[in-house]
Amino acid sequence: MNTATLGFRQPIAATIEAVARAGFGAIAPWRRELEGEPVESVARRIRDAGLAVSGYCRSTYIPAADRDAFAAGLADNRRAIDQAAALGAACFVMVVGGLPEGSRDLPDARAQLVEGTAALLDHARKAGMRLALEPLHPMYAADRSVLNTLAQALDLAAALEPAPADAPMLGVAVDVYHVWWDPALSAGIARAGRDRRILAYHVSDWRRETRDLLNDRGMMGDGVIDLRAIRAAVESAGYTGAVEVEIFSTLDWWRREPAETLAACAERLQTVC
Numbered sequence: 001m002n003t004a005t006l007g008f009r010q011p012i013a014a015t016i017e018a019v020a021r022a023g024f025g026a027i028a029p030w031r032r033e034l035e036g037e038p039v040e041s042v043a044r045r046i047r048d049a050g051l052a053v054s055g056y057c058r059s060t061y062i063p064a065a066d067r068d069a070f071a072a073g074l075a076d077n078r079r080a081i082d083q084a085a086a087l088g089a090a091c092f093v094m095v096v097g098g099l100p101e102g103s104r105d106l107p108d109a110r111a112q113l114v115e116g117t118a119a120l121l122d123h124a125r126k127a128g129m130r131l132a133l134e135p136l137h138p139m140y141a142a143d144r145s146v147l148n149t150l151a152q153a154l155d156l157a158a159a160l161e162p163a164p165a166d167a168p169m170l171g172v173a174v175d176v177y178h179v180w181w182d183p184a185l186s187a188g189i190a191r192a193g194r195d196r197r198i199l200a201y202h203v204s205d206w207r208r209e210t211r212d213l214l215n216d217r218g219m220m221g222d223g224v225i226d227l228r229a230i231r232a233a234v235e236s237a238g239y240t241g242a243v244e245v246e247i248f249s250t251l252d253w254w255r256r257e258p259a260e261t262l263a264a265c266a267e268r269l270q271t272v273c
């Protein structure tokens with residue numbers, strides 16, 4: 001369970017308890033939930049609840065308007081990677097950032113992404129924390145992510161960490177909301193599997209009548225994504241990690257009681273995913 005699915009309306013302790021009570025095996029918390037909380041005590045609380053940590057969300061944006069802001073972003077990300085390690089997360093999820101304010105230079109933003117990811121990979125190795133590059137749907141290229149397809153993410157990973165002997169430290173998060181439309185999806189998943197780079201698998205659904213491009217994700221089964229087919233592809237590519245529910249829904253699920261949303265997620269995971 002990605003905690004965003006519950007809309008960040010209660011303290012992390014209550015969320016951990018609710019997720020465990022609903023029968024889930026793993027949780028993916030967000031940095032904003034740990035503000036003012038010692039990471040060790042949150043880690044202990046999660047362990048005591050019997051939950052694994054399927055991922056830690058998410059990176060500070062990398063492309064920046066100037067070198068000082070770029071460096072500050074990297075420093076922030078290094079601290080977050082250390083937190084992810086303290087939580088025992090399976091990976092640190094990287095939503096890499098869009099164009100800096102005022103910029104029209106997409107190639108420069110992507111060059112900053114390469115430089116920044118290389119620097120963070122060094123830190124990730126020291127911290128023993130895998131980095132999961134999450135390609136976002138191209139509709140977010142301006143404001144959230146200049147990394148937009150699985151192939152682009154895998155090319156970046158291969159460039160920075162070619163053919164690692166051990167399990168790679170740099171991989172990808174496959175989020176159906178972002179990749180379902182991609183004509184090269186099957187090939188990308190197969191390649192990611194061959195390269196042992198699938199670190200996370202996120203599910204929700206794409207509502208045909210989408211009302212908001214960020215916060216109107218559908219519950220699994222309420223949209224057009226062939227969830228069974230994508231999961232089969234991911235698992236036959238060798239992925240054995242969690243199937244993580246991540247639904248941003250200001251109009252629907254965030255208005256419901258957390259217990260109701262959790263029950264719906266649990267049921268849909270068993271029936272349509």
Ligand code: ZN
Pocket residue numbers: 134173175202246
């Ligand atoms: Zn995701």
